[in-house]
Amino acid sequence: MASSPVPGSVRGQSRTQLLSPQTEIQSLLKAGIKLFRDNEDLRALAAFKKAFLLSSRLPEPPHTQATCLFNLGAAYIATGKPKKGLKCTRKAKKMGAAVEKDGDFSFNIAAAYDNLREYAKAAEFYGKAVHEYEAGETPNAADALVKLAYCLASTGDSASAAGSFRLAGWAYREAQQPEDAAMAMREAANYFLRSPKYHPEDVLEALQVCSQLCMGITNLELLGKLHNHLGLHYAELKHFGQAEMHFAEALKLCSGENFTLRKGAVLLQNLGAIYNARGEPQQALKYHSQAADSYGALGERASQAQCLYNLASAHSQLGNVHRAQLYYQQALKAFVEAGDSYGEAQGCEGLGTAHLFMGHPDQATQYYKQALALFEKSKEAPDVPRERILEKLADIANYREAVPGRSSHTGGIADSGADLEEQRTEDNYMLAVGRPDLF
CATH class of the missing domain: 1.25.40 (Serine Threonine Protein Phosphatase 5, Tetratricopeptide repeat)
Structure with missing residues (x-):
């Protein structure tokens, strides 16, 4: 939050106010600062507002009033009223308010602009504050x-x-x-x-x-x-070695009070994905399976779909084509239920490659065309998957022209293994990248 450091800006006023003869104002300022530190922003605002009203009645020079106004401005910023806060802060500076830290004025002005989403102006004053401290x-x-x-x-x-x-x-x-x-x-x-x-x-x-x-x-x-x-x-x-090390360290911390099923699922998913990327699918299988079960228990169908896709990819790397087909099918069903069109496209592409590897070009063509249509609809899909699928469809068409009358179910295409390897290198793991906040 933009206002979180504001109490530090206000904190220095207690020393100034100890010299003030106005005991009630001093007491209100002290109370406001304490409330600010305790995150009681609205109560702090009330205290500073009362202090300012009292100070405005003083006959002496406006130093006390300027100090109260500065604190009031900070409180307004913290409570989501940046325009009022900005007005108070600027006026306090003109009146000669004394603050312990020179950068506090700039910081509070920046915080007000930050809350107003005027980020260029906010950046200007945060930069000034950096140099003034x-x-x-x-x-x-x-x-x-x-x-x-x-x-x-x-x-x-x-x-x-x-x-x-x-x-x-x-x-x-x-x-x-x-x-x-x-x-x-x-x-x-x-x-x-x-x-x-x-x-x-x-x-x-x-x-x-x-x-x-x-x-x-x-x-x-x-x-x-x-x-x-x-x-x-x-x-x-x-840098998959370092990635594995950090995911493993995080997983070690998922015990006792620090354990939640979701935290564990995220890390299991990430570790499995890293083993896939490193070309160690056998190691990946247990992590993908456990992660899929965990997400299933949580009812998080989209995340479970990603893990099932990872599991299929690992089996593909091991040459377990029928197992890969099974898990691609499960992943596709889960992606559809979760409303994830991009994931659905990936599931279709995986099924296309599995069928191609098993020597079923008709089914492969059907799934590739379905994947292509879904990628075309998806706003997040890059051009690479489209190009890859078009190349595979062209390969199937060329093969049929070269070998006319070839049955769809009696043997494989000569270069289908290369197609499968290409899929693994292009898109062979799905990290829990979209949910770092869940950990």
Whole structure:
């Protein structure tokens, strides 16, 4: 939330108000700050509002009033009233409100623009806050860098967002906040990967630093989440050894209080997918089977479909064509029930390849055409599956022309094994990429 660091901006006012003779205002400010720290934002707002009303009646210079107005602005931002908060904060600055940290004004103005979804303006002021915080205020600068990064990401500048997250990670590390540092580095890797022209070494550096920081984290739930995310990112880079290591570490944490069936299912699915990708299908089978059973128990049909597809792919790699056909059929049925047209297309393609390998070109053609139609309808389908299926349909047509009168059920096409291998290399595993938040 954009307003989460605001209490830090408000916190410095208690020292100023200790010098004030107006005991009631001082008491209200202290109470408001405590309520803010306890996440009682609405009650804090009421306290600051009362303090401001009292201060506006004072005959002396407006310093006290400016301080109350600054805190009131912070409270408005925190309670979802950024326009009022922005107005109060700007007015407080003009009136000469004193704050303990120079970057607080810029941070609060940025937070207001952030809540208004004016991300370019918010980024400008978060950047100012980063430069205004002094050397001894590293955690505050790191908070501003994180906020800056998310605003940059919202403007579509993934590369700059990644750089800001990386700087935040180093700052948190310097401030000896390993949890925040690890999360910032994980986000740096994530946004480097989203950048159109990322450098693999930047991603790997962020992932390696995050991995090192994990050794100092005692929050097991967070640690499991980080290991899962690290595994996903290493898998994206096709560094399957590191991906396997992190998924396995996360799975070890799925015990006792940290265990949920869903967490275990996600990790089992990911480990199985990694073994598929590494060409170790025998190892993958048990993970896919357990993951499919777990998702079935949870009633998550779409996720179960992905695991059944993975199971079919593993059997394909082992040459168990009939078993592969069975699981592709089950996956297709589950994808249809879940309303996943892209998954349905993949299931049809898998069945087409299985039938082709068994020497059933008519059935293969039927499934390939069905897959092609589904891919054409799917907005998320890239061009590669379409091109691949069209090539396979052309191969079947060419074979029939070369061998006229060939029965559909009496033997295979000579290069069908190559077709099956091509499918494995193009799309042979389905990670739980879409659900990292579930862990």
